Amino acid sequence: MSVRQIASLTNPTVKAVRALHMKKEREATGLFLAEGLKIVIEALDQGRAPKMLMFGKEADHPLLDRAVRETLAARGEVIEVTREILEKIARRENPQTVIAVFEQRTTALDALDPKSASAWVALEQVRDPGNLGTVIRTADAAGCGGVILIGETVDPFSVEAVRATMGSMFALPIVRTSREAFLAWRKTWPGSVVGTLLSATHGYRDAPYKAPTLIVMGTEQSGLTPEVAAACDVNVKIPMRGRADSLNLAVATGVMIYAVTDQA
Template sequence: MGLLSARAISSLQNPTVKAVRALHMRKERDETGLFVAEGLKNVIEGIDTGHAPRILMHGPDAAAHPMMRKAVQATQGSGGEVIEVTHDILAKVSRRENPQAVVGVFPQAFRPLEQVEPGPAQCVVALHRVRDPGNLGTIVRTADAAGCGGVILVGECCDPYSVEAVRATMGSIFAVPLTRATEAEFAAWRAGWAGSVVGTLLTAAASHAEAAYRKPALILMGNEQQGLTPEMAALPDLNVKIPMRGRADSLNLSVATGIMIYAATA
């Protein structure tokens, strides 16, 4: 057992290993309020933003990494557990043949809708019924890069704390405040928004690059297949279009959202 570890586990049947593996299922994440973040870099990102792991798993070779001591101290200092595990356990926990040497289990964090603030970039992103965890994770990462005040998930969305979404955030899952709301809750809250509420429509007259955005901007994006529903499309006071100059008639949701974030915060 490594010097930094409280204990070592080598059995795939260990209850803690089973519990961490189960966090791949949304039902288990919803019931426990926990999620898995892979890689020492992501674990440190969580710690640096005030999120200590409940469980820190690491392989035999990871104990020598200079940042491991920080991760261990933060975990143990908050009452969490540090466990040395085998490569096979790491592979099962992450469901990857070449797993990261460190895995952290963290509490989920959702911010109430009434506490949403635009942040330094004067921008918040709202996503209606986003379905693809890779898109969602990439949007969270882009919102972080632009300094946005948060991402609001409206209606039935995919889980931002799924392993796939967390991977796509590249650590930004810890930096960007997340909020969940029903369509009715969002519509009522949107009525008090001080700046522009911006939607994207193919029929819009204004280009995304030329529109007159009033900050703070609330960017509302629809899902990958249908875009905004008629009910949600009625909420923006400013609709814009991203011109399609080639043969493609649409953009990936995460790309389109990134374009809108930087247009609205320029």
């Protein structure tokens, strides 16, 4: 296989790749978009080669040569495109000069090994893709074992979520599960299951965490559902000392992650 070129905005491949902005298309194909050479290199470092790699004529970086080489070696498609095509696919001006298409991969709950890491993160009904991507990136940075998505959450393979992970989505197992399946599986958890509640008596710094610790976070608007909150054996609160009465979900989760991992 070799590098081919596309210059037409109406090319079927361009249309198919651009369509991956839509959830229904991602679900139908099992594919997703990732923008930027950094994310592609992070994927390659984790043994994940793109199914398709597109790059602009102006792209010039030593790591691009590696991306092209390894994509072709994995029998992926490599295409040189115009800036106009990159803008159309990215749906914005000043797009990244490299865009890739990957296969979606998630992990089953039963395939996780809780004792392989001191901390794990579960998010119930998270709605904002930027928050989700930032939590995945933070969990990776702190050495967490993985991220579990409970119930009707935002698609982790949306362009916005993938962008916010900065490549960390390739480094961690990501699980998608129902509330019922999570509650059944949680009964086998060997350490602490921690939730954040405004009514909690323990502060997040001084709670009795037992590794491995599963940090369970809900939405900014309503927090955890009663069923999931009841499944937590440790409840903590992050104090609000100013006028704001809540923290951004990604910030609050980051605070919890480092409180737990610092004790490990």
